[in-house]
Amino acid sequence: MSAAVDTAPRHRGYGGGPDLDVGALVCGVWLGARPRGRTAGQAAELTRAAAAERLAGARVADMTRLPPPPRTLGAGYDNPTAWANREPAPWWPAAIEAMCARLEADFEAESAGAATRLLLVRNWPLTGTRDAPVAYLAACPVLGPLVAHDHRRVDDYVSWSGGDTAGPTYSAVLQAPAHLVAKIEKEQAALSPHDGFRFTAGPPATGGAGDLEAADDLLRTAFPVLPGDGDGEPPRPPGAVAAQRRARRAGRALHLDGDEKQLHHTAARPRDGHGSWVPDGPDDAEHLARIAPWLSWSTLRVDVLCGADGRADRRAGLFGTLESVTAAGIGLSPGGRHRPSTCPGTGSSPWPWLSEPRSAAQIPADEPGTLAPEQRRALEEIDPFWCPAWPITWQRAYVGARPWWLESDGGPTGRPSRWRPSFEGEQVGRFMVRVRAEWPALEEEQRDLLSAVGVEEDQELVAAKAAAEAEPTVSRTDRFAQGLAALAQFVERERHAIVRRPRKEPVEAVEASPGGEEQVVVSYFAPGTWLNNQKARRAKLTPGQLAQLAEHGVEWA
Numbered sequence: 001m002s003a004a005v006d007t008a009p010r011h012r013g014y015g016g017g018p019d020l021d022v023g024a025l026v027c028g029v030w031l032g033a034r035p036r037g038r039t040a041g042q043a044a045e046l047t048r049a050a051a052a053e054r055l056a057g058a059r060v061a062d063m064t065r066l067p068p069p070p071r072t073l074g075a076g077y078d079n080p081t082a083w084a085n086r087e088p089a090p091w092w093p094a095a096i097e098a099m100c101a102r103l104e105a106d107f108e109a110e111s112a113g114a115a116t117r118l119l120l121v122r123n124w125p126l127t128g129t130r131d132a133p134v135a136y137l138a139a140c141p142v143l144g145p146l147v148a149h150d151h152r153r154v155d156d157y158v159s160w161s162g163g164d165t166a167g168p169t170y171s172a173v174l175q176a177p178a179h180l181v182a183k184i185e186k187e188q189a190a191l192s193p194h195d196g197f198r199f200t201a202g203p204p205a206t207g208g209a210g211d212l213e214a215a216d217d218l219l220r221t222a223f224p225v226l227p228g229d230g231d232g233e234p235p236r237p238p239g240a241v242a243a244q245r246r247a248r249r250a251g252r253a254l255h256l257d258g259d260e261k262q263l264h265h266t267a268a269r270p271r272d273g274h275g276s277w278v279p280d281g282p283d284d285a286e287h288l289a290r291i292a293p294w295l296s297w298s299t300l301r302v303d304v305l306c307g308a309d310g311r312a313d314r315r316a317g318l319f320g321t322l323e324s325v326t327a328a329g330i331g332l333s334p335g336g337r338h339r340p341s342t343c344p345g346t347g348s349s350p351w352p353w354l355s356e357p358r359s360a361a362q363i364p365a366d367e368p369g370t371l372a373p374e375q376r377r378a379l380e381e382i383d384p385f386w387c388p389a390w391p392i393t394w395q396r397a398y399v400g401a402r403p404w405w406l407e408s409d410g411g412p413t414g415r416p417s418r419w420r421p422s423f424e425g426e427q428v429g430r431f432m433v434r435v436r437a438e439w440p441a442l443e444e445e446q447r448d449l450l451s452a453v454g455v456e457e458d459q460e461l462v463a464a465k466a467a468a469e470a471e472p473t474v475s476r477t478d479r480f481a482q483g484l485a486a487l488a489q490f491v492e493r494e495r496h497a498i499v500r501r502p503r504k505e506p507v508e509a510v511e512a513s514p515g516g517e518e519q520v521v522v523s524y525f526a527p528g529t530w531l532n533n534q535k536a537r538r539a540k541l542t543p544g545q546l547a548q549l550a551e552h553g554v555e556w557a
Contacts, residue, residue, distance in 0.1 A: 031103075034104075036139025048096055051092065055092065117178045118175060119176045120221065121171065140177075143212060149169045151337060152167055152169050248276060299320065302318045320333045330342070390443055398431070439462060482525055486525040489505050497531075505527055506524055508522050538556065
């Protein structure tokens with residue numbers, strides 16, 4: 001073919017153009033595709049496409065070099081030249097196919113003895129301008145999932161001039177030829193440690209199922225949590241984990257009860273590194289969800305067990321922002337515009353199956369789905385109050401407070417506000433203050449349980465609680481209106497909406513006096529603190545409230 005055709009136009013005075021080497025063309029295209037992961041069919045198709053493009057304008061320069069016998073009838077052609085130019089068309093595709101088959105046989109024979117190794121590549125995919133020296137790795141097969149790594153920025157001349165695009169990057173495990181892995185290790189060893197190591201060599205690939213397990217172990221060095229982790233989590237945490245949780249609860253565990261104002265201050269503790277949320281039951285995820293709005297803008301650390309079987313010897317700390325809290329687990333965003341990772345198994349009750357019997361016990365006896373009498377009796381023998389008529393959280397707090405109260409020999413001395421807030425990780429001091437103040441509203445059986453350990457009604461606490469409930473409450477909408485009025489007053493005077501925290505503005509409001517008459521009350525409002533609180537919970541603000549803030553020059557609104 002190379003000797004018969006001529007693809008270069010002849011230039012006047014300079015003779016013929018360069019000779020066409022179809023064999024070199026076929027070998028070059030095929031060798032450029034096949035070792036980079038393309039299948040045999042894909043490599044042959046690329047070769048045929050390249051040859052067709054190269055031979056599109058070819059004309060026969062020497063009829064004597066055409067292979068016999070002729071494959072095109074001479075009828076219908078005006079002259080021998082037109083016939084000769086048509087003759088290669090039915091011949092060269094079969095010749096190229098035969099040559100690709102020969103190359104494929106040689107390639108398979110050579111690849112049979114070639115060894116491969118696993119290679120962890122960070123900052124994947126290799127689509128950046130600086131990835132050109134190792135772009136050949138893109139042809140290697142990827143084993144296992146992709147895990148979050150970083151975010152690619154386009155903030156320099158090399159990046160944006162090369163056409164790079166910003167976006168999340170990942171870590172991937174490749175099955176690469178062993179000689180290439182050795183070459184990369186040698187080049188990386190010559191770099192400075194300050195540049196960071198992008199590649200980590202793994203064990204040799206065996207071609208079996210063990211390669212996926214080895215790839216998972218290699219991926220966990222880049223990001224510890226993989227898809228599927230937690231699916232086989234045991235119903236109870238391992239002994240080492242349970243002991244660690246007890247130690248943390250006794251130390252700096254958060255106590256997530258109280259009103260919204262108390263929860264706001266509680267949420268500031270993990271943001272500042274002074275407290276941690278430690279799960280201890282199926283209801284703890286609901287408690288964490290109460291302070292989640294105040295934590296959504298802070299970087300937190302979540303200590304998790306890694307591995308599909310939830311083994312205690314695989315622990316890791318994940319850093320990110322809290323995206324969601326559900327019964328299925330915690331959604332943690334690692335940053336870099338990556339999808340949130342799910343940390344399952346937030347609850348660790350020793351009897352996770354009790355939720356179903358408790359639900360069945362609420363169904364009347366004559367309706368389907370109710371709890372069998374023998375099952376109810378068996379559970380009552382273990383604990384008569386396993387399914388109380390009051391919230392189970394109250395019963396759990398009572399069980400934790402009872403030994404503390406008995407150990408203090410009838411209750412501690414001093415004012416209730418100075419009682420120790422916890423005992424063995426349970427916030428029992430505040431619980432005892434609350435039940436003594438809520439005594440009239442308790443069930444008779446609840447009062448019997450408390451009286452059995454010497455807890456009695458406190459008239460002062462009951463009166464203080466009644467007085468607090470009698471005070472008029474300010475709704476969140478009214479509170480927003482007060483803050484907006486204070487902000488508008490400040491902006492009108494200062495001509496900007498940058499308010500410092502200590503700043504307070506006098507706000508007038510019309511309230512009803514004890515005699516029923518309306519009166520104007522002047523109160524001092526801190527718009528700076530109020531704006532910070534609104535920014536922390538802006539996901540819950542309505543579009544109308546955001547528009548009102550934007551009208552007064554609040555940029556984040």
